[in-house]
Amino acid sequence: MDREKYQRPDDNPVKATADEPVSTFSVDVDTGSWSNVRKLLEAGKRPPRDAVRTEEFINSFRYGHPAPASRKVPFAFHTELAPAPWDARRQLLMIGIKGYELPRDALPPMNLVFLVDTSGSMYSPDKLPLLKKAFAQLVPQLRARDRVAIVAYAGSAGEVLAPTPGDRHAAILAALEKLEAGGSTNGGAGIQLAYALAKQSFIRNGANRVILATDGDFNVGTVDQAALETLVADQRASGIALTTLGFGRGNYNDALAEKLANIGNGNHAYIDSLSQARKVLVEQMGGTLHTIANDVKIQVKFNPAQVSEYRLIGYENRVLANQDFANDKVDAGDIGVGHEVTALYEITPVGSGAEQLPARRYASSKPQVPASVAGEIAELRLRYKLPGQDTSKLLSRPVLASDARKSPGESLRWAAAIAGFADQLRGGERMPGWSWDKVIATAQGARGTDPNGERAQAVQLMRLAQGLVDSAASTDE
Structure with a gap:
């Protein structure tokens, strides 16, 4: 009899930007959930809902995030903004972090x-x-x-x-x-x-x-x-x-x-x-054993004039209190040599008609923001410590509405498909209208060159999971 133990909070809720414009979390480079779920599926067993941690699914793959130009800053970060595959009225914001590389001898x-x-x-x-x-x-x-x-x-x-x-x-x-x-x-x-x-x-x-x-x-x-x-x-x-x-x-x-x-x-x-x-x-x-940045925290400040709602996809057990972003006593995740970290936010633009939360009865007037930042979707901020240091350093960058692409690139489509796979395994509640077939089709179209065949294996795993879930559903009827 199985005595496996899993613990995962409920999915992150949708937040109204007018009420909670700031989101803070710790980076996570763990991948254990993906390979554990893979083994369960290959054994013909549907994984428990709590065994599925979306961020670990996403971070089991490389996305080609650009590396830093020098080692003065241990990692580089970038963003991509594009329509969400499951609802074009919404957007996906991908945050990508890449640690510097070192050859083994170095x-x-x-x-x-x-x-x-x-x-x-x-x-x-x-x-x-x-x-x-x-x-x-x-x-x-x-x-x-x-x-x-x-x-x-x-x-x-x-x-x-x-x-x-x-x-x-x-x-x-x-x-x-x-x-x-x-x-x-x-x-x-x-x-x-x-x-x-x-x-x-x-x-x-x-x-x-x-x-x-x-x-x-x-x-x-x-x-x-x-x-x-x-x-x-x-x-x-x-x-x-x-x-x-x-x-x-x-x-x-x-x-x-x-x-x-x-x-x-x-x-x-x-x-x-x-x-x-x-x-x-x-x-x-290098990434598994050699740390290049400690206590890496991400904070996103959304512009309520541009963003009506947002949801952090995954990282449920990495969410931090906003005041802990600048508190160097609060522990957070670490990044190793060559590590990639990828995070996704689902965003509902103002006026899109895709809001998921009911309108506030006593809503305040339209948010007023300075003209200098009116075109920003959000400000992305990162804090990190160099190994052996106790004081963090701050990096920041605006995300502009004009940065939005008409369609997501290959990396964002793959990350979205993997997030969709995780959601389907957890009951398919967070991406309504995105069926197994659509998730698999998106993944199939975003496989790219796939030199090690890892993405092809993931697509096969999705098909296997779909069969197990559909079989269980028909048995319950």
Whole structure:
């Protein structure tokens, strides 16, 4: 029987700009929801509604956002504004962020502690055996200046490999191969030992990170989620990040894995195959392991003279209070080398007739804005900290009504189709009139060159999901 655990707030509501003109959220580069849902669908199972996090679906793909011209600012950002595919009266605003790239040899030294769940629940082929093969793909990328340690936990925690130079590939692979599943799970003790080893080999100005690989089924020792969160939060100030990698089905604790990564200034991915492991740990190693911007926050100030309503698509558990945008004590998401972050807002222009909220009975007079900003849809603002710094920097840019395209470009159409896919899996409530067939047709037309076939695979996944949903609907009738 499945004991998987998911936790996701309800979809973001539509906001009236006249009442709430400002929207603030933290960036998110996690992708675990996409690969977990993919595995469920390929197994012929419709995913639980709460397993679907739209922003993680969207951010599982690259959109070709332009990179910064220099490393003085760690990332570049841009916007695209165009009609929404599900209702041409509305608009989609895409915000794209791209971190600077570095070749592997130029990456800072790494201090990595693999924290491996070897409990009895990790016995199946899609858990510990896949985990060992996944980490084995990372090992050849390690260099002499890197340090690697391995901690295993099952009932009690133990050191499997003391901090070792990264170029001792044979020793690291041999330690991985010795890992065997058995026993119950004491995740809290494992995390404590992993952080202790990471501190022992701490590299100043390097990438210091604990990589927790588990199905998340903590059942011995520190089992209370609040206690685990406190444990990880206390270690965050040490400069050691926590990345979580989820494995397996049946007892996968998605909620805990994602939450710990967020608190630990890291990222969360779900590994459902060797190809996904290679993508996360080899192809995107720089972004996964090397942080170039901390506490990245996005704030959008909408112009009530231009925008009647808006809705942030996804990022429900990343929404911040507006006053926390400039509060440097408030934690937010991080961006790694080469990372892309993509966010979408659905916008209802004033006078479009597409409003979803009832008109206010006691509405005030038409908003008055200075002529100098009358042509702006919104002002986009970003705050970030450079690694090791406590004071944030501010970037801002207006989004002009004149920037609107007559039709969305390929990247925006793909992002919209992926958002539509997520919405259909969550019940199809937020994009009325956009059917499965229309979502799939939009995706099919926005596949582009698709060198790795990832978009073609996503279209096939949509068709598979449509069949499962339609079959379930016919059974219920």
